[in-house]
Amino acid sequence: MLQTEFPFTLPCGYVDARGNLHRQGTMRLATALDEIEPLQDARVRANEAYLTILVLSRVVTRLGDLHPVDVRVIEGLFSADLAYLQRLYVQINEVGTTLFETQCPRCGLRFSLDLTEGGDINDASAGL
Structure with a gap:
């Protein structure tokens, strides 16, 4: 979907x-x-x-x-x-595009998700 x-x-x-x-x-x-x-x-x-x-x-x-x-x-x-x-x-x-920037609702940490199957979670501060 x-x-x-x-x-x-x-x-x-x-x-x-x-x-x-x-x-x-x-x-x-x-x-x-x-x-x-x-x-x-x-x-x-x-x-x-x-x-x-x-x-x-x-x-x-x-x-x-x-x-x-x-x-x-x-x-x-x-x-x-x-x-x-x-x-x-x-x-x-x-x-x-398979990267999506988001934020943890609990701690506020911003990070990027790779939405491809088996993608990694990348820290947004790592230049993404």
Whole structure:
């Protein structure tokens, strides 16, 4: 069975207007429409970098108790969190990717899992 949704934990987290911190979320696999439709948006035509914001707002399906996640939420992320989501997007949407970064819910240790059959668990601090 194909995995289409991937849980994540942001390094910093999104702080909403009430001061609540949202770190755990879910990202789904992108569709062709997720990548093509935002290209027609005027904000992308004015600034190509905005494409990242629009695509992530489509594929991040939950962040804390926020769902759906809209453009304003992605715009409000800290730079470290935006970079994290960009890397995760590439990992889960790139053909042949078998490494998935995750975090132990008990101790907080970040590590990468090789999702191939018989793959190793690699410490994320080892350069992955």
